[in-house]
Amino acid sequence: MVDNSMSAGTNGDADDELPAPYGTGPKNRTTEEQHRSDYGYSEPERFSDGWRERSTSLDGLDPSPSLPNAPRSYERGPVPQQPYVPKPPFLPGPPPAAPERGGYPAGGQQYGEQSYDEQNRYGESYGESSSDRYDESPFAPRTPYQEQGPFRPSQQPGGQPSQQPGQQTPPQQQGPPTQAQQNPFAPSRNGMSGPSQAPAQPPSQAPSPSQGPSQPPGQPQARPSGPGAGGPGSGNPGPGNHGPGGPAQAGPAQAGPPRPQSSNGLGPHSSSSNGWNQPPSQGPQQPGSASSGLSSNGPSNNGLANNGLSNNGLGNHGPSNNGLGNHGPSNNGLGSGSGSSQGPSSQAGSPAGGPPAARPPANAPTGWSSPAPAAGPAPTSSNGYPSDPSAEYEGYSPANNPAAQASGSQPLGARRRADVQQDAPSQVPSEPSSSHRAARRAQPTASTSSESAGTASTPSTPSTSSTLSTPADGGKRPRRYRIHHLRDMKARGEKWAMLTAYDQYTAEIFDEAGIPVLLVGDSAANNVYGYESTLRVRVDELIPLARAVAGAVEHALVVADLPFGSYQASPEQAFHTAVRFMKEAGVHAVKLEGGRTVVPAVEKLTQAGIPVMAHIGFTPQSEHSIGGYRVQGRGDQAAGLIDDAVALAEAGAFSVVLEMVPGDVAAEITKRIPVPTIGIGAGRDTDAQVLVWQDMAGLRSGPMPRFVKQYADLRGILTNAATTYAAEVASGAFPTDDHTF
Numbered sequence: 001m002v003d004n005s006m007s008a009g010t011n012g013d014a015d016d017e018l019p020a021p022y023g024t025g026p027k028n029r030t031t032e033e034q035h036r037s038d039y040g041y042s043e044p045e046r047f048s049d050g051w052r053e054r055s056t057s058l059d060g061l062d063p064s065p066s067l068p069n070a071p072r073s074y075e076r077g078p079v080p081q082q083p084y085v086p087k088p089p090f091l092p093g094p095p096p097a098a099p100e101r102g103g104y105p106a107g108g109q110q111y112g113e114q115s116y117d118e119q120n121r122y123g124e125s126y127g128e129s130s131s132d133r134y135d136e137s138p139f140a141p142r143t144p145y146q147e148q149g150p151f152r153p154s155q156q157p158g159g160q161p162s163q164q165p166g167q168q169t170p171p172q173q174q175g176p177p178t179q180a181q182q183n184p185f186a187p188s189r190n191g192m193s194g195p196s197q198a199p200a201q202p203p204s205q206a207p208s209p210s211q212g213p214s215q216p217p218g219q220p221q222a223r224p225s226g227p228g229a230g231g232p233g234s235g236n237p238g239p240g241n242h243g244p245g246g247p248a249q250a251g252p253a254q255a256g257p258p259r260p261q262s263s264n265g266l267g268p269h270s271s272s273s274n275g276w277n278q279p280p281s282q283g284p285q286q287p288g289s290a291s292s293g294l295s296s297n298g299p300s301n302n303g304l305a306n307n308g309l310s311n312n313g314l315g316n317h318g319p320s321n322n323g324l325g326n327h328g329p330s331n332n333g334l335g336s337g338s339g340s341s342q343g344p345s346s347q348a349g350s351p352a353g354g355p356p357a358a359r360p361p362a363n364a365p366t367g368w369s370s371p372a373p374a375a376g377p378a379p380t381s382s383n384g385y386p387s388d389p390s391a392e393y394e395g396y397s398p399a400n401n402p403a404a405q406a407s408g409s410q411p412l413g414a415r416r417r418a419d420v421q422q423d424a425p426s427q428v429p430s431e432p433s434s435s436h437r438a439a440r441r442a443q444p445t446a447s448t449s450s451e452s453a454g455t456a457s458t459p460s461t462p463s464t465s466s467t468l469s470t471p472a473d474g475g476k477r478p479r480r481y482r483i484h485h486l487r488d489m490k491a492r493g494e495k496w497a498m499l500t501a502y503d504q505y506t507a508e509i510f511d512e513a514g515i516p517v518l519l520v521g522d523s524a525a526n527n528v529y530g531y532e533s534t535l536r537v538r539v540d541e542l543i544p545l546a547r548a549v550a551g552a553v554e555h556a557l558v559v560a561d562l563p564f565g566s567y568q569a570s571p572e573q574a575f576h577t578a579v580r581f582m583k584e585a586g587v588h589a590v591k592l593e594g595g596r597t598v599v600p601a602v603e604k605l606t607q608a609g610i611p612v613m614a615h616i617g618f619t620p621q622s623e624h625s626i627g628g629y630r631v632q633g634r635g636d637q638a639a640g641l642i643d644d645a646v647a648l649a650e651a652g653a654f655s656v657v658l659e660m661v662p663g664d665v666a667a668e669i670t671k672r673i674p675v676p677t678i679g680i681g682a683g684r685d686t687d688a689q690v691l692v693w694q695d696m697a698g699l700r701s702g703p704m705p706r707f708v709k710q711y712a713d714l715r716g717i718l719t720n721a722a723t724t725y726a727a728e729v730a731s732g733a734f735p736t737d738d739h740t741f
């Protein structure tokens with residue numbers, strides 16, 4: 001009953017919900033008790049024993065990464081370390097409760113800041129610890145060190161610069177006006193993608209079996225890790241892994257080995273992927289290439305017209321990808337190659353594939369380097385929430401805060417729609433699921449891609465997949481995924497996939513593809529802003545992204561990561577930050593890292609009606625205290641990790657992310673807690689899987705963590721598109737009369 005989260009017990013079908021009300025209200029949100037009962041740890045006994053025999057008792061150190069010295073056993077007791085004093089629900093923190101008033105402004109402090117002292121301010125002082133270990137920072141700017149973090153840009157040639165963070169959206173140019181008619185971007189395009197079908201395949205399949213194997217030797221093979229990673233990974237195992245993976249990867253996935261549930265796509269997970277990029281360099285070579293066809297191209301290929309869209313990449317990519325030329329379906333990425341393709345693709349990894357030339361190396365993918373600090377420093381306060389406690393922890397806040405503005409005025413979603421409408425030609429054909437959305441998309445996107453594509457006709461990229469493909473959920477998705485749907489899926493043994501999303505279009509695409517949960521991760525730090533570490537991203541930088549994602553989806557449950565320093569100080573600080581994400585961005589839930597130490601915060605949020613996704617195992621925000629990017633929960637740490645998971649579930653977390661946790665430990669946790677476990681490098685037995693989308697789709701270059709599987713080669717596609725476009729402009733092949741008014 002009450003607990004809306006669990007929503008009325010129904011099964012969640014799409015329509016099981018009531019119209020949504022008027023507002024808000026924490027409608028009887030969950031109460032702790034309920035949670036507990038709901039979660040029904042029916043089998044109490046289970047908890048007792050430790051991981052494989054061991055009992056929960058403490059013996060030693062605390063496995064919890066986030067809690068280095070905490071006592072290892074949870075025993076349901078309050079968490080040590082934080083001075084959290086249980087208080088009546090909804091009351092502000094220990095401190096004087098200020099008037100809550102809707103706004104937090106004044107109250108800023110109220111939320112407990114006080115509680116933290118200066119010392120704590122910056123959250124747990126993870127000490128200096130590793131300061132030095134750069135090597136371990138995957139995102140670090142690639143310096144001379146060879147090592148590249150997994151996420152570092154690879155040096156390889158291939159990498160084109162391609163997208164910088166902001167880029168995605170860029171293209172607006174298209175003449176807005178004109179298009180209208182034909183509406184270039186109109187749905188069709190989307191749909192256009194003729195390739196559609198191909199795409200349809202959700203990732204998983206795509207890869208043809210072959211591939212795996214196929215990978216040519218030289219190829220990058222999966223994970224680059226070895227090498228690159230090295231740096232970071234260093235400690236890690238890195239290397240090893242892949243090996244197999246490489247190959248396996250793709251191919252494998254589908255191929256023969258039935259990985260368990262394909263559904264997640266992950267299935268195969270490990271293996272393969274990784275490596276892809278790495279070798280980008282090779283990319284060029286297109287082994288498999290065939291597919292692509294691109295090659296051909298020269299300018300000619302432009303073919304744009306065709307757009308091929310198709311390509312997703314993987315497989316072909318190389319030139320081919322460009323797709324254009326081929327367009328057709330052929331490539332569709334994955335599929336295309338399907339079989340064969342992959343092989344190539346992988347390598348392809350390298351972007352370019354095709355036109356080598358193009359790829360200038362550069363690449364550093366994204367701005368890894370130092371991103372502008374700025375990134376918009378939105379001043380914290382600005383958000384209108386002056387006193388925002390989180391501000392203190394986040395450091396500066398410069399002045400202007402764009403974000404604030406944005407957020408401020410318009411209601412979520414409103415802005416975008418309005419814009420769209422304006423620009424958007426009325427005619428956008430409707431799409432099945434979201435017409436208005438289609439309209440929106442048509443426009444902008446279109447332009448974007450279209451351009452490259454050249455012809456009006458098809459803009460490839462965009463919608464491709466979406467439209468065509470069958471949603472991962474087979475079309476049965478609920479109108480809106482709620483946390484109870486996730487629990488129901490766990491109960492039914494249905495695995496699901498989560499992806500990160502940081503912008504409108506990807507959010508739309510993933511939503512249409514049937515991804516039930518989208519995470520606006522703090523990984524935006526290295527995947528959007530170009531920081532070398534997730535520690536750098538601020539609340540004011542993440543909120544605008546979260547707003548874009550939340551406003552773009554119709555079905556997905558949108559979760560936002562609470563950035564480092566924005567919740568560790570106290571439950572009140574966590575509450576304040578979470579509320580900002582919900583009010584200013586419209587997300588449906590928040591995620592925070594940590595084990596038992598954050599139990600008080602989880603309880604606080606849950607009691608306030610804010611769904612919380614927990615995250616344990618390797619927690620990037622604790623990178624320095626953990627000592628690098630490494631697997632957590634091995635050996636003696638397993639028991640503590642299990643205790644963390646149990647404690648978090650009991651505190652009300654609606655799901656728990658398990659990052660880089662041994663597969664058997666993740667399987668155990670999955671059995672022990674009633675809420676869904678979402679793995680990333682945690683094996684195939686978790687209830688769900690999550691990947692950073694740029695890793696999954698091959699947008700970024702550089703070594704990848706072992707747990708990544710690449711399902712497309714967007715980097716190669718964009719590289720080819722940009723290269724071809726530039727070549728045509730240079731040669732005069734574009735624009736033609738068709739593009740002239």
Ligand SMILES: Nc1nc(=O)c2c([nH]1)NC[C@@H]1CN(c3ccc(C(=O)N[C@@H](CCC(=O)O)C(=O)O)cc3)CN21
Nearest residue numbers: 138150225233236237238523620629630631692705706
């Ligand atoms: N693009 C991207 N993908 C991610 O998965 C990701 C981000 N960014 N940013 C935030 C965190 C950081 N994550 C990371 C970063 C590096 C490794 C890594 O270096 N893994 C190595 C070593 C593993 C080990 O020590 O066993 C690997 O080979 O997997 C893993 C996860 C996961 N998250």
Ligand SMILES: CC(C)C(=O)C(=O)O
Nearest residue numbers: 500521522523561657
């Ligand atoms: C990797 C996922 C779980 C995450 O936390 C992020 O993307 O920030």
Ligand SMILES: [Mg+2]
Nearest residue numbers: 521522523561
């Ligand atoms: Mg994160």
